[in-house]
Amino acid sequence: MAEHILAVVAAALLDDDGKVLVQRRPQGTDLAGQWEFPGGKIEQGETAETALVRELKEELGLDVEVGSLFPLGFATGMAKDRPLILLLFGTRRWNGVAIPLHASELRRVKVDELKRMPMPAADVPLIEQLRHYLS
Secondary structure (H helix, E strand, O other), X not given: OHHHOEEEEEEXXXXXXXXXXXXXXXXXXXXXXXXXXXXXXXXXXXXXXXHHHXXXXXXXXXXXXXXXXXXXXXXXXXXXXXXXXXXXXXXXXXXXXXXXXXXXXEEEEEHHHHOOOOOOOOOHHXXXXXXXXXX
C-alpha cells in the first residue's frame, strides 16, 4: 500500500526579514493560480532532502546544500485519487537568485499573508507549523 502514497517535499526559503518565498502555479497545470511552497515529488532512490535539493535547482535555479535543510512539519491529504504526504523543510541558506522556471510568479511574503493567498489544501496546515517555528 505504501507504494501508492505520493510523497512530496517542499521548502520554506526563509530570509532575514522573516519572509518566505512562495510560487504561483502556472496556467494549464493542476491547481493553476494557487500559491505554494516550492518543491516536488520524491523520485525513486532519492531521500526527501536530495529530492528537495534537485527540485529547487529545477524550479528556481537555486543551489541548496542538503545540510542546510531542517524539518519544519508535514501535512497529509489526497492528490487526485492518491494519498499524499507533504514534508516541509526550511532553509536560510542558498546560492543564486530565485527565478520562476516552472511558476508564473514568485513572491516573498510574511507568514500571516499566506492565510489570505489561495493555496493547495495540503499546504494550508503548513502555514501554522511555519508560524510556530518563526515565533
